[in-house]
Amino acid sequence: MTNHVLLNNIEHKDLKINLERSAQMGDNVWYTQTFPMEFRSAQAHYPILFQKDNGTGQITPVTLFGFENDNNLFLKNGKWDAAYIPLAVQRMPFYIGFQESTVDGVTEKNRVLTLDVESPKVNKTHGADLFLEYGGNSDYLEHIANVLEALHHGLQENSAFIEALTNCELLEAVTLDIELNDGSKNQLMGFYTINEDNLNSLSQYKLAKLHSQGYLQAIYMVIASQVHINDLVARKNTQIAL
């Protein structure tokens, strides 16, 4: 269950966010959304793939943390075992909501910060304060606001990025065959990746266009990130050996 409420420094002045990273805290996700501006940081630690949204069929880039639901291979002893945590995870349990306000007869949609008060991270004893003693925003909350802002703008960029990729036929479905040390063979389906043959035979004109849009670099970062699939397999082997 989730319950998103508009954050305010009166009702929520005593709330803290537990910064532990664990299944109990709801961090046991196996992938999360990402976006081109985040690729540089993400590709240092995670494979970046593409996936279709179940509700809309729209393709989005995702960072992969494991091979199956409820199995995040980066959760270790209450911590996230990587130097960079993708923004879509960092921001939990905060979301962006929209509020309509009417000023001088003009109705505007404003972005507002909301909190899922049902999240196990929300409590009154452990973790980071949301507000300072007299109601000001804590550094943590300022950080979260920045994260959400970056995430909002980043995700908005995705549809243009994906359109550029599909126009050049640069996405293809991929099935990952994963063999583990225990001999089990697994197939990971439903993901998409960059079609390198098509990329390599792209016309100069199209390449230049992708470059001018800033997407060429993003494409190569996605390709470079694939090496981390081996890292995930190693983590999985460690997990099953325990």
Next chain:
Amino acid sequence: MVHMQSEIKKIIIVGGGSAGWLTAGLIAAKHIKNSAANTLTNSVSITVIESPNIPTIGVGEGTWPSMRETLKTIGINEADLFTQCDASFKQASKFVHWENAPGTCDINHSAASAYFHPFSLPSGTTKLDLASYIGEQYSNSSQAQTFAQHVCFQSVLCEQNLAPKQITHKAYDYVANYGYHLNATKFAQLLKDHCLNKLGVEYLSSHITQINNDVEGDIASVTTDSVGIVAGDLFIDCSGAQSLLLAKHYQIPFCSKKSVLFNDSALAVQIPYDDDDAVIASSTVSTAQTAGWIWDIGLQSRRGVGHVYSSQHITDEKAEEELIEYIKSSTSAKQRQSLSIRKLSFEPGYYEKFWHRNCVAVGMSAGFIEPLEASALAMIEQAAKMISEQLPANKQTMKITAKRFNEKFSQHWQQIIEFLKLHYVLSKREDSSYWLANKESSSIPQSLHEMLELWQFQTPSSYDITQSTPLFPAASYQYVLYGMNFKTQPIRTANRDTKAIQRLLLDVQNKRQHLAKAMGSNRELINKIKQFGLSQI
């Protein structure tokens, strides 16, 4: 020695509509290299001449799954069908009251009053012939489930009006095989725009006043009322029921099939939904009447409903009464007063040949039969595909292609007619002279007689079908036969892997349960497609 002038270069298509534009699209997609002007590099040109005076008939709102492949070949974006043609998904034909008249249901078997002929083949068709096993079992006892429910998981999607795919499926991919219900006029417009803007097809809006032969007797050109004389090498007659080139010009004789399939009239009406969220049916519903049947096709914004009947067995007035009775429950009295009912008449049958000299007929100009299995568009696709793939190099080889084309399509027409007749012959209805006359031996083609005799002891199989690429596979016969509770009682029991068959049957039931939960409604998916489109990967 092949003469240069006999090469087939200029193709003239007479008539727009679904037939004209599908044919133009399929030929252009294969033979026109680059739509961006440089016609010199192209070996063929295609010109469609459409008369501004003659409206297209605009019926023919159901397709087969083959339409997916056709549209993919032509290069139509699937999502455009949903945004531009009022399209929905068709997964089956549903036959209501065909076995027994309403209220007279035989209590000896718990038969439902309706059965499905789904587009997906029975499970295990290629390996275990589940249908034969069930067909035989089915004949022996009363069944809680219908035949299609036993052997085909798609039945559940049809029963609950669920979609055949999800928004995450790429264009033309599916969970369950499907075709479309669509607005035929809008569909022709979509195809036309695509042919002209993307495929390099040329277009003349003009009325043809005269057809001119060369000395050999081939068509050399057509004279029009506004763009002069248009010459060509191959003329494709898509002029609809008037059959301008094949029948009017060449006087090819017509083979009437009225003695087999009696229906020769139709009353068509459009019924808007009550609200924007109305359920869209997954099947074309055909409900048998006293002297014909009523089609019911759910598009996004409206239903198309029509009564097809035999004018020999019922008056137009009485036929209209039955139609009004049918739509009573889904319309208000006020709506019924403002309905505009269109009357159509047709002669069931087809021409003795379809390809004569340098003229080939596609669509209603080649023949017409009641739309009981929605075969009209499928036949257009088949004809256009063969013309495109076997496009003759010159007039010498055209004779050979024409002969093959004529043989193939005569067989297709014969099969359709026999298969449609099967629906009537199996009926147990005796409530009108129409149903009784339909079972009279003299009205049943000889080969259908023979098949019915065989099927008493063996289930329909590929041995029953002589064509290499039949319109209806053996599975279609099985769906209709056992949907109508036909009895097949083999005298020898064949050795079978019963365990594997039981597993397969269980698998169908599990899949039915799973899909009932996993799939959204037709309306839901169509709304999503209109908002988000369908991805190409």
